[in-house]
Amino acid sequence: MSRIFTQIFYVLLLMCTINVAAQAQSITVSGTVKDKQSKEGLAGVSLTIKGQSGGTASTSNGSFSFTTTAKVPFILVASYVGYGTVEQQVTGSTSGINLEMETAVVLGGDVVVSASRTPERILESPVSIERMSAASIREIAAPSFYDALNNMKGVESSTQSLTFKSINTRGFNSNGNTRFNQYIDGMDNQAPGLNFSVGNIVGITELDVDNVELLPGASSALYGAGGINGTLLMTSKDPFKYPGNSFQFKTGINHVNDDNSKVQPFKQLDVRVARSWNNKFGVKAAFSFLQAKDWFGNNYSNFDRVSRTAKSGDRNSDPNYDGINVYGDEVSQNMRNVALSVQNGTIAGINAATGGLIPNIKSTLDGAFGAAIPNAAQQAGFLATLPAALRPTVQNYLPFYVGLKAGLIPDQNISRTGYNEENLVDYDTKSLKASGALYYNISNTVQVVGQANWGTGTSVYTGSDRYSLRNFNIGQYKLELKGEDFFLKAYTTQERSGDSYISSILGSYINEVSKPSTTWFPQYIGNYVGARAAGQTDAQAQAFARSVADQGRFVPGSAQYEVAKDKILNTTISATNINSVDPSKSVYGAKFDDKSNLYHYEGMYNFTNLFNKVVEFQIGASYRLYDLNSAGTIFNDLNESIDIKEYGAFAQIGKKLFNDKVKFTFAGRYDKSQNFEGRFTPRVTGVFTVAKNNNIRVSYQTGYRNPTTQNQYIDLSVGGGSQRLIGGLPEIMFSKYHLDSNKPFTDVSYRAFLASAATGTPNQALLQQYTFDSKGVRPESVQSYELGYKGLILPNLLIDAYGYYNIYKDFITAVDVYQNVNGSFVKFGVPVNAAGKVTSYGAALGLDYLVGKYAISGNVSYNQIGDLPENYINDFNTPKIRYNLGLGNKEIIKNFGFNVSYRWQDQFYWNSSFASGQVPAYSSLDAQVSLRIPSVQSVIKLGGSNVLNKYYFTSYGNPSAGAIYYIAYSFNP
Incomplete structure (x- = not known):
């Protein structure tokens, strides 16, 4: 695959070196740009040639100069934040151009690309779209533009840590959202091993952000697999249009x-450098570094790991306490089962040690004491009759014998004492991002770009x-x-897990x-029996047993703890080797070793200009390869390689009718993954102009997503080893x-089986088998219907409204099942498709x-889930109502502005x-004042952000x- 990538590089390099024939004579354009009212020079004004690449920006005193080979006459366009655009015709080499700009804010004047993959006014977009410009980004109150996405209509997020947020629209929100696509400069920003974007x-x-466009809802017809809920496209700045230095x-x-913590510092530095020469060569570089203390996971609610819901109790009141962030x-383990296991092991061991002279120590004790429960003196007398070599073994067994015989051991689960998340997870958040790009304008409309984005960080993901x-x-x-009508691109995404690890595995190991579970549980139960026999209550005995069993437990911060922690988190999961005979020789690892890659090749051509704009027509195609490499720490790839190939093609045609009052667009895309059948996703849209700057839009869109790479090939122990997640392909499951x-057996029937054990002998008849689809998990699809309106009711009032209805088929969910393996039940989490259809609907x-x-804004969104198949776990994870309000003024007095x-x-x-649980309603207020x-x-x-400091969480756990x-101090922003 790298060979193909190299070949494409040489092709593009060759095209860069081609001297375009009949180049026009270069001309120089220079002048100044000023504020019309104050007559002061304006710095940073963008000067471009209308409809072509290239240009410059004004200097600190408002002057500008650039050379171009564009044919005259052409239109010079000046644009600047908070000012109306100015255009002037240029007929030849010109100096001394004097442009004056007036402050103005124009509603509905934005041009968007993502809705149809061709430029169009946002008012005329055929589907719902939200946009954030570089101008609005400079005015936001949130710490970053990515945090400010929450202010967009219908947008919600799941905050897993300070720097890790998953963006979503239209329901079914999740941690690490695999139903929402994110692109940066046309590159899919997902981590190949995770199949979702790791926030920003x-x-x-x-x-370096030029603009952000967000498409709520299905977008597969234009962008391929994924994006069932929405697609986010971020575009960086061109060095020709945005030259200069800024920080x-x-x-x-x-x-x-x-x-959880004292006040902590938060620091961030951003730098951007851009240059261009003769409107031919351009270069830019950007750098960002953030450092802070992360938010603490401190939900210590008791968690029922079978039903995945919170329950009452804490470590003091529930011996089987399982804290969510512990x-x-x-x-x-079950106390009675452990006791029986110890009893059976002791019987077998003594039988082997004595050559069958004492085949069953339990029967021997029963013969000695009959129905009576032996007291301490009687036990000591019995031990004296045994050979000295056997006495320690029998002495350790006696509490279990007495406990089972006297009915002192309850049929109850007990859990090991855990560690709080803050003792296991690295909360020293860091985020370093660096990017660079080289630009070469082959002609006025054709450009070649080489770009590299790289980032590293420390964060927490759920x-x-x-x-x-x-x-x-x-x-x-x-x-x-x-070019103006086409693009060809090839990119690769290289993911490296670094020193990442699983917190629950680390805590368990x-x-x-410190003390193997094979020792800890018997020690706990033996001391519990002794305490109960001495007259203590159950609660007292449980507390005493835990205090004894926890003796020698590594305390956070101690040298023993730090040594063990460091060794485990630096040992890979696949290197784990538990030695049941000699636990001291066991090897424990919680670290990932993921080096997965993605390779993507794509091209598109727009024939609209060739057809003299009679119709709009585009075609495109793409090829993608996932190269999964986790060394057995995530995927089933310890002893085999995993590659997934995908390809697709799309076409779109649009036509304006009835004096341009109506525009219809038809699009369709076919995609194929090597593991699944091919998919066709059509899209039909209509835009009806009911009055100037007032449009009604209607659309039928379809979308689908393949099961993620983890849905297909994961093979990972989670929950401290209590569950194994496996892929839904037949080669894994079967x-x-x-x-x-x-x-295996269903989780519902397994819970009933466990409940029956509390009343006596477990009822095997309650267990119900689960039968998986022989073909395994399949792609998920959606049909989306939308009706919307966007228009200028008044020159200063813009309204955007929509309603939607979605129908999901083969919804990818997961089931927990329990398989009986050699008498022990093993819990598996397996991705499956929900039977029937899932519906959702909403409006905004x-x-x-x-x-x-003054700019006043507000939006309100309503989302609701409709029909659900039987036994479907509702993971809509979306509030019915959410709203945003905003108020801002860029210059309430000279050079002074604010935004709330x-x-x-x-x-x-x-x-x-x-984890599952209730997320309370919450509100948050962001505010800023600025001085130019x-x-x-x-x-x-x-x-x-959240200036009232009301702590809230967006998702349970x-x-x-x-x-x-x-x-913040910004220079030349």
């Missing part, structure tokens, strides 16, 4: 009034477990040839190193784990209103493979987030 940890730096330093604090306590992502890094590298020949309304220089954003969302129930200093091209901003207060 490895993304685009704020100073921003932000410093602040968080963890204010936090019970790890290691997932390891649990999946089926809490994963500490330490020194995780991703690199994206792209070569692209693009620290326990095992060939490796034999879930067809040794059928957005208003933007200008009153003088308020958001609220209703309570809802969160359901995930990690034109003389030094600088801005000082004072602001904060994830940390609560408080306020971030900051001050």
Whole structure:
């Protein structure tokens, strides 16, 4: 695959070196641009040639100059944040051009590309779309533009840590959202081994963002697999249009009034450098570094790992306590079963040691004492009759014999004492992003770009477990040839897990190193029996037994703890080797070793200009390869390689009718993955102009997503080893784990079976087998119907409203099953398709209103789940109502502005493979004030997110987030 990538590089390099024939004579355009009212020069104004690449930006005093080979006459366009666009015709080499710009804010004037993969006014978009410009990004109150996505209509997020947020629209939110696509400069930003974007940890730096476009809803017809819920496209700045140097330093604090931590510093530095020469060569580089203390996962609610819901009790009241953000306590055993196991092991051991002279020590004791329960003196007398070599073994067994005979051992589970998340996870958050790009304009309309984005970070991610992502890094590298009507691009994404590890496995294995469970549980139960026999209550005996069994337990912060922790988190999962004969020789590892890659090749051509714009017509095709390499720490690839090939093609045709009052667009795409049948996803849209700048849109869109790489090939122990996640392909389910020949049991029937054991002999008849589809898990699809309106009711009032209805088929969910393996039940989590259809529906309304220089905005969204198949686990994970309000003024007095954003969302129930529970309603207020200093091209901003410091969490089991207060200095932003 790297050979193909190299060949494409040479092709593009050759095209770069071709001297375009009949080049026009170059001309120089220069002048100044000023504020019409103050007559002051404006710095950073973008000067471009209309409809062509290239241009420049004005200097600190408003002057500009650039050379171009564009044929005259052409239109010179000046654009600047908060000012109306100015156009002037240029007929030849011209100097002394004097452009004057007036402050203005125009609603509905944005041009978007993503809705139809061709430029169009946002008012005329055939589907719902949200946009954030570089101008609006400079005004946001949130710490970053990515945080401010929450202010968009219908957008919600799951905050797993300070820097890890999963964006979503239209329901079925999740940690690590695999139903939402994210692109940066046309590159799919997903981590190949995870199949979702890791927030903006490895993304685009704020100073380099040109615009952000978000498409709520299905978008597979234009963008391929994924994006069932939505697609986010981020575009960086072109060095020809945005040359110059800029930087921003932000410093602040968080963890204010936090019970988990004292106030902590928050720092971020962003730098961007861009240059261009003769409108031919351009280069840019951007850098960002953030450092802070992460939010703490401190949900210590008791967790029922079978039903995956919270229950009453804590470590003091429930011997089987399993805290949501406590790890290691997932390891649990039944007291009576342990006692019986010890008894059976002792019988077998003594029988072997005596050559059959004492074949059954239990029967021997019964013969000695009959129905009576032997007291301490009687036990000592019996021991004296045995050979000295056997006395220690029998003495250790006697508490279990007495406990079972006297009925002192309850049929109850007990769990090991766990460690809080803060003792296991790396909360020292870091995020470093670096990018660079080279541009060469072959002609006025054809450009070649070589681009590299690389990022590394330390963060925390929630999946089926809490994963500490330490020194995780991703690199994206792209070569692209693009023109006015086409593009060809090839890029690769290289994911490296660094020092990332599973927190629950780490907690469990620290326990095992300090004292193996094979010792801890018998010790607990033996001391429990002794305490009960001495007259203690159950609660007293449980507490005493735990205190004895926990003797020698490694205490967080101790030398023993740190040594064990460091060794385990630096040993890979696949290197784990548990030695049941000699536990001291066991090897424990919690570290990932993921080096997965993605290779993508894509091209598109727009024939619209060739057809003299009579119709709009585009075609495109793509090829993708997933190269999975986890060395057995995530996927089933310890002894085999895994590659997944995908390809697809699309076409779109559009036509305006009835004096351009109506526009219809038809699109369709075919995609094929090597593991699944091919999929065709059509899209039909219509835009009806009912009045100038007032349009009604209607659309039918389809979308689908393949099961993720993990849905297909995962083979991973989670929950402290209490569950194994496996892929849904037949080669995993059936060939490796034999879930067809040794059928597992449903989780509902297994819970009933456990409940029956509490009343006596377990009722085997309650167990019900689960039968998996012989073809395994299949792709999921959606049909989406939408009706919307966007228009300028008044020149200063913009309204955008829509309603949608979605029908999902083969919805990918998961089931927990229990397989009887040699008398022990093993829990598996397996992805499956829900039978029947899942429906959802909703609506949203957005208003933007200008009153003088004040910008007032607001939006409200409603989302609801409809029909559900029987036995489907509802993971809609979306509040019914959420709304945003905003108020801002870029210059309330000279050079002084402000912005305030308020958001609220209703309570809802969160359901995930990690934990399930109620997410309370919450509100948050972001605010900032800014001071422009034109003389030094600088801005000082004072602001904060969640400034009222009301701690809230967005998804159950994830940390609560408080306020971030900051001050930022920006030069030439």
